[in-house]
Amino acid sequence: MEIKTAILISIGDELLIGQTIDTNSAWIAKHLNRLGIQIALKLTISDTQEAIKSALDLSLPAADLVICTGGLGPTKDDVTKHTLNDYFGAKLVRNQTVHDHVVNFFKLRNRPMLPVNDMQADVPDNCTVLFNRMGTAPGMLFEYKDTWIVSLPGVPREMQIIVEEELLPRIKAQTQREQQIIYKYLLLFGRGESFVAQDIADIENVLPEHIHLSYLPNYGELKLRLSGIGTDYATLDNEMNVYLGLIRDRVADYVVCAEDLNLEESLVKQLKEHRLTIATAESCTGGLIGSKITDVAGASTVYRGSVIAYHNEIKQTELNVSKEILNTVGAVSEATVLEMARSVKAKMGVDIAVAVSGILGPTGATAEKPVGLVCFAIASVKGVQAFSFNFPYDRNLNKEMAAKTALNLVRKEMMHLISDG
């Protein structure tokens, strides 16, 4: 049996009433796709016995793999395990390995164990347990006719670790592929998907059948992924490098890196290689730029710190922005960010400093300054420079775009410093 198609079932009333946005199924879809498994359908259902049973009735005949997420916690509104137990005519038995793990889990955290936690180690006697290193609800794998049915907890990091450590290896072992799959990546920043598609249309049109190009946009970032299938690794690898090189040359102005990294990961890696240090002075982004940089493990060798000056008084006292500037051109201006960048660079003694001030919305606009106006400045040994952008999105997305734009400006300044030797 080879697994070619999958159906994803997300279980939970919080998903149906729109309180929680389902990110699990997109994550699972991406990982299955890399193994060449297509998602035929996604279902989101209520956490009731009837809804789960109907979804299984519908899905089992229609796919090789059915993955349910959610509804495995210890409280009684979590019904998935009992429903699956009934559905596959099993009975619940205590699994010793899982029970030891749960006991240990609570012991390590110095927390008393409750009877409901003991019961998390009870699993249907006809399933394979998928060990959950990060939590107390085990994953389960049932086989029914030619279909695998998998049940996973809804907590993203628990779901992810079980998929990575327990499920994907089983799928790979089951599917004896002679075929090699190779992925190559190109991260771009600052050019929209449809423009890039137009830039490289002629290259995309001549890609052979066995090499596929995907566009993976993420708020300003655009990751291009080439996936190739072939029998000989070296041949395929060479062939893919040729196409990657063609694409890279065409969109050279926007290329961040040719690795499967995001913007901040690539930035921290390159700064570290060139032993450059950075600092930030943030107003409207409120710490998001610093937070993104420090999401990367090892950021401490390049990132020294930041001043968040959300209130104008703090811009004066901590970053030397003059009262005059604030009273005339205002806090959202190139004059303000230039002073913020200069000051934080001096204060923190870094190679590159970036400063940001803007109006993210929904309120705050003035006659001259619309929502979405964000000013940036970059300071380095080469001097100080300011930039203004108008972002057309809502508050959250304007904030995200402002933080990423700041990181990209740091990256560009870094490239200047490096190329000067």
Next chain:
Amino acid sequence: MEIKTAILISIGDELLIGQTIDTNSAWIAKHLNRLGIQIALKLTISDTQEAIKSALDLSLPAADLVICTGGLGPTKDDVTKHTLNDYFGAKLVRNQTVHDHVVNFFKLRNRPMLPVNDMQADVPDNCTVLFNRMGTAPGMLFEYKDTWIVSLPGVPREMQIIVEEELLPRIKAQTQREQQIIYKYLLLFGRGESFVAQDIADIENVLPEHIHLSYLPNYGELKLRLSGIGTDYATLDNEMNVYLGLIRDRVADYVVCAEDLNLEESLVKQLKEHRLTIATAESCTGGLIGSKITDVAGASTVYRGSVIAYHNEIKQTELNVSKEILNTVGAVSEATVLEMARSVKAKMGVDIAVAVSGILGPTGATAEKPVGLVCFAIASVKGVQAFSFNFPYDRNLNKEMAAKTALNLVRKEMMHLISDG
């Protein structure tokens, strides 16, 4: 006919391969819920004729309202309109109002119109057009037996404007509602789902059939949601307040608020009400606390700013942490965060300051200090206090928990200040 249940169908391969996360259906679900319409099921399907037809076959007998989003653009991979046209035995006719709007749309933007854009004004002759003020693809409403079938574009702002201006008014006019749905919320912090379940087990056990309790955990936060259905609003509301009060009293130590808010939203709201200001001094969280606070629109009235001192030198120069402290007890210590909190409070002139320093992992542990150790300090007019926590998670989650714990410590200090008058 009364509309009680709905099924949402999201159409698009980009949703199935996990490239785009579906936020439309959560938005629609929330808006329908407010009218007392329950979402029975959400489907995500490929944009092919067959997939759309199967989804309609499945949905039409099972709900009063079926809403399809996506697959209405001008390019050839958008097949929803043609499929619906066939499915309901209609023929496409040019709608003059829509066509005038499309022509005008392009004229205003100074863009040439293509034949495919003319065709966007062709609609099935048995549907009601739902006018799309924000774009060129009209919404469509079909009636089939006792079910309404609605097709909307996938672009969020176009979908939203059609729902708000065209669909919801029609549903309200149609539905003379007898049933009321009421939701009540209680946000807790710092107590796990299973403990809370045990704390309130006796209350949960006596909840009547028409009142349901859900547990919605989110990394340290736990939202409890009571949903009730009844014919008389006031009676139901009173009844639910009784149960909410019982639960609230039982878990009083952990209650953040009784609203549908998250931790930072509730904190900013309460600080604003009591005219209190805050600042942060962050090391390991790198700006995440400030970023969370400024995610809340209107945070500027309570949040003044922050010093992010990621490097130890910055802790010395900007936050007065002495070399002696850093060399003896180290940067991750209560002595360090106490000084950080004191200094940033003085620097920023705020009512409450919080400081954080810790080891998030994966590296950085020492013989005495494990990964996950995070020290916090709170400074206010009542003095300075330090706390240490051991988080057992990975880098990202330790960071998230550290930021939320800091916000919760600020909240507790705020409660002390308020209760003192």
